[in-house]
Amino acid sequence: MHKRKLVITQNLGNGLIDKIREIIPDWEIIIGKEKSIWTDHLNEAEVIVSWKKEMEGMISNQSKLRWLQAWSAGVNSLPLHELEAKNIHTTSANGVHAYPISETIFALMLALTRKIHTYVKNQQTKIWDHAGLNLEIHGKTIAILGVGAIGKETAKIAKAFGMEVIGFRHSGKPEEYVDTMYTLEHLNDVLPQCDYVAVTLPYTKETHRLFGMEQFKLMKPSSFFINIGRGNIVVEQELIKALKDGEISGAGLDVFEIEPLNEGSPLWELENVIITPHTSGSTEHYTKRVIEDIFIPNLKSYVQGGTPAINLVDYKKGY
Template structure:
């Protein structure tokens, strides 16, 4: 029996999806829960948000409409990071939370190498010169092959990045909480050994979630430990990096350059020195964007979780662990 009895009447269970979902994915969900109501769209009515048992894509602009709902049992985040959510509220009210972790492995790993290749082969410099109609070699000489990459946070994105790095003949160093070995990573370390990785790496790539432990994990001390030719990439969360310390490291030439998709304050303020630096590549928190995003979230994560929820009362994929912060 899929319906709830409330005060002598039968109430249909429902899902609220805070975006305009295409017909194919909507139908795929409806086939799993044929007797449920499914509400979709960026401006779902407050009454439908309040009665939803499952919410897909928590929208900050509508948070006050459903944060106090006593019917909400599960939130499926549309992003891998969930630090923007009211995690204390979800934990206190025993509301399941699942993320979109794993969806971004291909597009973000491609973005990481776009930064690295762009910096190494001076593509960012040549684009600026093209705008000025300037023909200048700019002392191009670096290669990415056979260099050392340190990947801090070897989850799905980190593993895909390591796989591509191996194709370039790179030495791959990894950092993860458990320190367990991972395919395509030559040497694995724990966060306590971070300095060893930073000292050896020509490229340092951060793919971590934001937690209490990772907040400002990269600051003055960490940048000082890197090679002055090292290229630093952050596609995790902006607050993992002390931005003031990063700017200082660039100005003092303690590191060679950076590729940044995330920032402590977004959008990046127009007066930030990062905009004007020749050795900085900036993207507007777009590294995970892909034409396949919706299909991967719905087909690979949400629908399998929905089937588990119906049988077991709980999702099983990408379940947020409050004790770990991710």
């Protein structure tokens, strides 16, 4: 009799492995980042934790896969149509990033507002210059596009700065720390009020190239644009033009249309841009949170015959 099989394509500490084994003591568990560790086990795996690009085409129609736990909050890189067609449950790592990404959002906002990026460059060349510093963040208005776990934490921090918080979410449902909530249909109406716009949306058909020149022209010339969502939510060439033409004051960008960002991109050279290499969600607690907060509770439900409900992806919505 073949054992049921779990494949985890990440390295886990013994403590986390022991917690998983307590729930499924009779399963065979394959764990490790190296492709050679898990390649031969894919078709026999009933559950896979952490999808890898190399897996595409390696899972046959005879696969026993019933549930995939993604290692990221965004699932647009997964073969969602294939997973849906095969009735495979997919759960995301949504919620794991709330602390590190909200910290990154404010790090970028504060750095741009207080010209920290300019002073760091000046320090490298030993230039003592005021650089026209005159803005502060307290009491300003922020629009948060996408009030999920990240957006909620960002709104909470914004209130510590006495900010007016405007939120956007698909349902329009009110949320604590958000003063006014809208759906995206009202985006253009709200943008002229905002000093900061932070994009935390997932990438879907509805959010594809959502933000372009029309939206940048509606923003204040003194405003800042932060994108930690996905690069294809923004028309990158129009963002570059808006930054060059002074339609907005600056941008903090963690995601791009093509990654890694091409060395020839003008974004590298713009003085009013801070670039981070899609690292806003990186944290010392990442693995622990994915396993303990999402995977283990879902695994307990799954082995009892239920559906893994935490962060279950809605294939119709794409997230």
